[in-house]
Amino acid sequence: MIFVISFLVYFGLDLTPGDAVSHMISPELAATITAEKLEAMREAYGLNATFLERYWIWLTSCLKGDFGYSMAGGVAIKDIMVKTIPATLELSIVALIISTILGCSLGILSALKKGSATDSGLTVAGMAGVSIPEFFFALVAILIFGMHFQWLPVGGRLLPHYENFLDRIPNIVMPSLVLALALTAGAMRYSRSSMLDVLSREFIKTARSKGLPEWRINLLHGFRVALTPVVVLIGFRLPLLIGGSTIIEQVFQWPGIGNMFIRSVRASDYPLVMMISLMYVFVVLTASLLIDLLTALIDPRVRLGKE
């Protein structure tokens, strides 16, 4: 699958107007340069080979870990990724943890109190969470907490005197909370319906008839089974997380991969655009595989060899 996509991406980028050489030379140079010289440059960069040959060269070098160079500044794409991915991971993991804990507990709370004011309030709040554009929420947060009260820094990740993660906490609070907003809403909705579904099953009745205390039934019996779809949901949320983080990173000037991606799209830095999107696809496909495996681990009904 990833090979098919890499081929298509390469093909798509091949169709874009202008090649690497026409991006590299300045307009003044272009006015004076001769056709032969241009051709020689193309030859030197291997641009005159046939499409399939170029694709093959590119693919093999990618597999060796050489992702090529960014067109802006000629920095190795590998270096860019090494520099930016940790920042994105840091942000995403914090947001994922916040949203999963918050979303699951709120969802289960509203499932247990089905039909109450709490339940409908949370449902509406969840809808609002999905509907408000994340960047708008981010802007409002910056205005209120960053500028009006000046409690939190408005953006950035590393300042010169910062040494470890603890120093960065004030910087990560706003972006991660904003990023967690939409994810929380999704998780809440999903865990609510999953919990409702589980609570109506027979084995909950059995547990009740055994005289177990209500919290034990809910937590140990209900929640455990309800968790399975929630794990699946974490996987589904990954694309959402990536999408959200691209825009949020831009708003908060977080130096992550999403920020880099937007910058490279703006600058038409095709090699970089291509590599980053391929990486995203790789991550999503791997995650969905992992989730399949994880589901088998968690769900007691999918346990193998215990029939």
Next chain:
Amino acid sequence: MKTNSLNKKFDKIRFLEENNKLVSKDQNRLLNKFLNNKLAVLGLILFTIIILATIFAPLLSPYDPLKVDLRSMRQPPSLDHWFGTDNTGRDVFSRVLYGGRVSIFVGLGSSLMAALIGLAIGCYGGYRGGWVDVIALRISEIFTSFPQIILVLLLVSITGQSLTNLFVIFILTGWGGMYRLSRARMLSLREEEYVQALESFGISTFKICYKHMLPNALGPVMVMITLSTAMFILTEAGLSFLGLGVPLNVPTWGNILNVATDIVVLQNYWWMWAPVGIVISVFVLAVNFIGDGLRDSTDPSQQG
């Protein structure tokens, strides 16, 4: 007086009943269920208000959304300019209205088109299978393995920025989901007895597929259309906010928000960006409410 009018009403109802006009049809039941959902009705009302406001924009606001007026730059909201004016003196209220036209058109139009394509391929593919289905399934797999916004950005970087491109890109990224949904519906409908009955009568495949089976697959697709409309509007706003969506000279909701990337505007001139953000949120919320209501009224398995 009061009892008299009530009696009249009852007489009317009895009259209707005697003439067999009060028999509720299946359609009515769904509609009633939808109308009983308070949030869905609220959503429908908000949706209608915003749509009407954008359609009748020229009547509501006397200002040209593109006209630069350097004498009235950055004015706070007043009776003349309800949402104030922006950096070049353009009236923000009329920009919001006219911008809504483009944003809603892009969101709704592209999700309808995506649904049309997805349904057309999905119905046939799900019912008949064959090479069309195999190819479409593979292609849709490719599209769905990208995170949506990344695919959109990738395509924007390849094709360049314009309204038409964005429209096409949204359709390209949206049809896969519709296709899979309608295909899955058709796969289960295919086993129904009425389909076998139609087949045994020798009715043509196309007719069975699009005339008899398609209406039964519409419910979930309608829900998906509303949800993807909401998503496309959010994506458009996000992209234009980043300056990568619709070119800046066309007023759209995202483009109006774009001024907030300037920290001075963000801090000092809230009226340039906050109202638009609220309008987007309210509109998307309304669409989501409608989608939720539709889901509850069409899908019996999603209740509670």
